[in-house]
Amino acid sequence: MQNYLASSNRIIVVTLALLIVFGVAGYSIWDYLRLDNTDNKLIEKTSDDEVRIKSLAINLDYYDPETNMAGDLVFTQDSFPEETVPALFTDYGTEVAGNSANNWQSRLNPQPTFIAPLGTEVHALIDGEVVAIPQLYSGDYSIHMQGKGSDLIFETEHVINLKVQIGDKVKAGDVIAEVSDYDAINYHGLGLVEIGILKGGNPPQHLCPFAYLDESIKDDTLSKITDLKKSWEEYRGDTTIYDESAEVIPGCLTQSFIEG
CATH class of the missing domain: 1.20.5 (Single alpha-helices involved in coiled-coils or other helix-helix interfaces)
Known part of the structure; x- marks a missing residue:
């Protein structure tokens, strides 16, 4: 037991x-x-x-035939420089001619480009801090902004008459510069500005900016980009300027990164 x-x-x-x-x-x-x-x-x-774009570099609106403008952009029948897109806006990923910075080799456009009148104000894309202002080969500047906790650099390239300096805190929409007069002689007195997103080192990867729009402006901005293209083609009488079928989203022909 x-x-x-x-x-x-x-x-x-x-x-x-x-x-x-x-x-x-x-x-x-x-x-x-x-x-x-x-x-x-x-x-x-x-x-x-993740830090998002809350403002474009320029004021973009639907085309108004009475004023002949789409926000800051002025519609014109003037010619455009050879080997450029004959338009006031060039998509991210468009094949463009090279320049002195890359030995004149054709490339994919890494930064959407706006052609606007001289004196047009350039606005901060994000809430963040100005972290660099490099001078470019063209004699004008690029303003680099970074949001808190982000490894991305948001840039407005080809600007003059700077309103900010390194270390300044900015809010999206703040006036930070004016469009560049670089190549204005070939654009019949119009200036230009490019927007971009950089990731990584040397050379950096460029990302599609319109994939990083804040929800507060996303639908409205993409709709205005689409309207700008359609209205411009109608105004110029040329429906081949843009290939909308190639878009992955309005403003970008690819969402892959572009190096350089």
């Missing part, structure tokens, strides 16, 4: 031990999965909170 009780006690002890072991292991697995799911949620939230 004593042997039976001793054997039963051993079985109970072993069973309890196994229950404890499996219980601890089960809790560890559950806790790991819980933490892993939490991390995934944090990653998703970080993505949702």
Whole structure:
């Protein structure tokens, strides 16, 4: 009888031990999965909170035939420089002629370009800080802005008459410069400005800016880009200026990065 009780006690002890072991292991697995799911949620939230463009560099609006303008952009029948897109706006990813900065090799346009009257104000794209203002080969400047916690650089390139300096805090929409007079002689007195997003080092990767629009302006901006292209082609009497079927989103012919 004593042997039976001793054997039963051993079985109970072993069973309890196994229950404890499996219980601890089960809790560890559950806790790991819980933490892993939490991390995934944090990653998703970080993505949702990524710095976004809340303002374009220029004022863009629907084309008004009475004023002959689309926001800051003035419609014109004047000619455009050879080997450029004959338009007031050039998409990200458009094949364009090279320049002295890349030994005149044709390339994909890494920065959407706006052609606007001289004196047109240029606005900050994001809420953030001015982190660099390099002078360009063309003698004008590029203003680099960075948002809190972001590794992306948001730039307005080819600008003059700067209103900010490195270290300044800016809000999207703040006036930071004017469009450049670079090549104005070939644009019949019009200036230009480009917008871009840079990621990484030397050379950086350029990203499609219109894929980074804040929800507060996204639909309106993309609609105005589409209207600008359509209205410009109608105004110039040439429906081949843009190939809308090649767009991945309005303003971008690709969402792949462009190096350089």
